[in-house]
Amino acid sequence: MMIFWWFLALLLGSVEIYRAHECDVFTYLDLYHAIIGTSLYVKLLLYTRANLTCGQELSHHNLSAQPQFNLTKPTTFVVHGYRPTGAPPNWLNNIIEQLLARGDMNVLVVDWNRGAANINYLKVVTYSRDTADNLTAFIRNMQENGASLSSIHMIGLSLGAHITGFVGAKFNGKIGRITAVDPAGPQFNGKPPEDRLDPTDAQFVDVVHTDMDAFGFRKPLGHIDFYANGGADQPGCPLTILSGSGYFKCDHQRSVLLYLGSLNRTCNIRAFPCTSYTDFLDGLCMDCDQFKPAGCPVFGYDIIEWKDSLVPLQQTKAFFTTNKQTPYCKTSYWVDIVTWNHDTRWGYITIKLHNGSEVTEATINHKASSFKKYSETRLLAQFEKDLQKVHKISIKFSRVNAFKPKYKLRVLRIRLTHLERKDRKARAGRSHVKARDKAAGRPLSQTAPIRPPFT
Numbered sequence: 025m026m027i028f029w030w031f032l033a034l035l036l037g038s039v040e041i042y043r044a045h046e047c048d049v050f051t052y053l054d055l056y057h058a059i060i061g062t063s064l065y066v067k068l069l070l071y072t073r074a075n076l077t078c079g080q081e082l083s084h085h086n087l088s089a090q091p092q093f094n095l096t097k098p099t100t101f102v103v104h105g106y107r108p109t110g111a112p113p114n115w116l117n118n119i120i121e122q123l124l125a126r127g128d129m130n131v132l133v134v135d136w137n138r139g140a141a142n143i144n145y146l147k148v149v150t151y152s153r154d155t156a157d158n159l160t161a162f163i164r165n166m167q168e169n170g171a172s173l174s175s176i177h178m179i180g181l182s183l184g185a186h187i188t189g190f191v192g193a194k195f196n197g198k199i200g201r202i203t204a205v206d207p208a209g210p211q212f213n214g215k216p217p218e219d220r221l222d223p224t225d226a227q228f229v230d231v232v233h234t235d236m237d238a239f240g241f242r243k244p245l246g247h248i249d250f251y252a253n254g255g256a257d258q259p260g261c262p263l264t265i266l267s268g269s270g271y272f273k274c275d276h277q278r279s280v281l282l283y284l285g286s287l288n289r290t291c292n293i294r295a296f297p298c299t300s301y302t303d304f305l306d307g308l309c310m311d312c313d314q315f316k317p318a319g320c321p322v323f324g325y326d327i328i329e330w331k332d333s334l335v336p337l338q339q340t341k342a343f344f345t346t347n348k349q350t351p352y353c354k355t356s357y358w359v360d361i362v363t364w365n366h367d368t369r370w371g372y373i374t375i376k377l378h379n380g381s382e383v384t385e386a387t388i389n390h391k392a393s394s395f396k397k398y399s400e401t402r403l404l405a406q407f408e409k410d411l412q413k414v415h416k417i418s419i420k421f422s423r424v425n426a427f428k429p430k431y432k433l434r435v436l437r438i439r440l441t442h443l444e445r446k447d448r449k450a451r452a453g454r455s456h457v458k459a460r461d462k463a464a465g466r467p468l469s470q471t472a473p474i475r476p477p478f479t
C-alpha cells in the first residue's frame with residue numbers, strides 16, 4: 025500500500041513538472057474561421073533567453089505570475105498584422121530567435137489572431153484599436169510594476185504598425201521606440217496623425233516601406249522612413265497575377281525579410297537620405313557628412329544608433345536598393361567616366377567587376393546617361409556583391425534608340441570609387457578604350473588594365 029501512495033505521488037509530481045514545461049503557442053486558425061469571423065482575444069506570449077522556443081502566456085493582470093518576465097530588462101513587443109487566412113505568421117520563430125540573439129530582453133508576441141483573422145478587413149481595422157487599448161492597459165500595469173517606458177520597443181508589422189502607434193499616443197510618445205515594418209496603407213492612407221502611426225508616437229520611430237502602391241503606406245510616418253527599392257515594388261517579386269498569391273503579397277512580405285536580415289546582420293544595408301528615389305538613383309544624395317562619424321544610416325534594427333542625429337531633423341526619407349534574394353545588400357560605387365566622342369552620347373551602361381572566380385554586375389538604366397566630350401560623367405553603380413581584389417572591369421554601352429545607327433562610346437578614363445571604403449579605387453587610364461553598343465560590346469579591360477588593383 026505504501027508503495028502505491030509513493031508511486032502515485034511520483035506520478036502526480038511528474039505531471040506537475042510536465043505542466044511547468046508546457047509551451048503556449050500562437051493561436052492557430054484557418055480560412056473557415058476567417059470566413060465566419062473571429063472575435064478579439066489578445067494573447068501575450070513571452071519568450072526570453074531562458075525559454076527561447078517555448079512561449080509562456082502572460083496574465084494581463086498578475087505580472088508576477090510568470091517569474092520569467094523580468095521588468096528590469098528591456099521589453100520588445102512584436103505585433104502582427106491582418107491574417108486573412110488565420111495561419112500563424114511564418115516569420116515568428118525567426119524574429120524571436122534573432123531578437124534574443126541581439127539582447128537579453130523580454131520578447132512579447134502579441135497574438136491577436138482572434139480578431140486579425142477575418143475576411144472583413146474593416147472589422148479587423150476596428151479590432152486594431154481594441155488591441156491597442158488592451159496593450160495600453162497591459163503596459164500601464166508594467167509601469168506600476170517598475171518598468172520604464174523608455175525600455176519598451178514595439179515592432180509592428182503592417183496593421184500592427186498602427187496598433188503600436190495607437191499605444192504610443194496613449195503614452196504621449198514616451199515609449200522608447202516603434203519600428204513599423206511596411207505599415208498598412210488601406211484605411212490609413214490620408215488619415216490624420218491620431219488615426220495612424222506618426223513620429224510623435226514614440227521617442228524614436230523607424231519605418232520601412234516595401235509595398236506603398238498596394239498594402240503599404242505611402243507617406244513618411246516616422247523619424248526615418250526607409251523606402252526599399254523606392255518603396256513600391258521589390259526585385260524578384262512576380263510582375264503578373266499568373267504567379268499566384270505571391271503577386272499580391274511578395275512586395276509586402278519583403279519588408280519582414282529585409283528586417284530579419286538586419287537583425288541577423290547578414291549584411292548591412294546602407295541607406296541614403298534623399299528627397300526622392302530618382303534623385304537617389306541619380307547619385308545626388310550620397311553625401312552623409314551630417315551623420316559623421318557614423319556615416320549614412322544603416323537600415324533596420326541598428327538605426328537606433330542614429331537616433332540623436334535623426335530626431336532633431338524630425339522626418340528623414342532614406343533610400344536603398346537591394347538584390348532579389350538574401351543577402352539583400354548591394355555595394356555602391358561612384359563611376360566617373362570621361363569620353364572623347366565628338367558628339368554627346370546618350371545611353372545606358374552595365375559594368376562588370378571580375379576577381380578571377382566571381383563576377384558582379386551593376387546596370388545603370390533608370391534613365392539615359394549623357395557622355396560629353398572631355399567632361400566627367402559621374403554615375404552611381406550598385407553591385408550585387410562586394411568583391412574583393414577586383415582585377416578586371418568590363419563595361420557595356422547600350423544606345424537609347426536601338427533603331428539609330430550604331431556608335432561607339434570612346435572612353436578616355438573610367439574611375440570607380442567604393443562608397444564605403446573610399447580608399448578602394450580603380451582606374452582605367454588614358455587609353456583608347458571603346459565600349460561599344462550592346463551588340464558589339466567588348467570588355468574594357470582588354471585594352472585598359474586597372475591600376476592599382478582593388479584590395
Ligand SMILES: [Ca+2]
Nearest residue numbers: 217220221222
Ligand atoms: Ca499617431
Ligand SMILES: [Ca+2]
Nearest residue numbers: 235256257275
Ligand atoms: Ca507593390
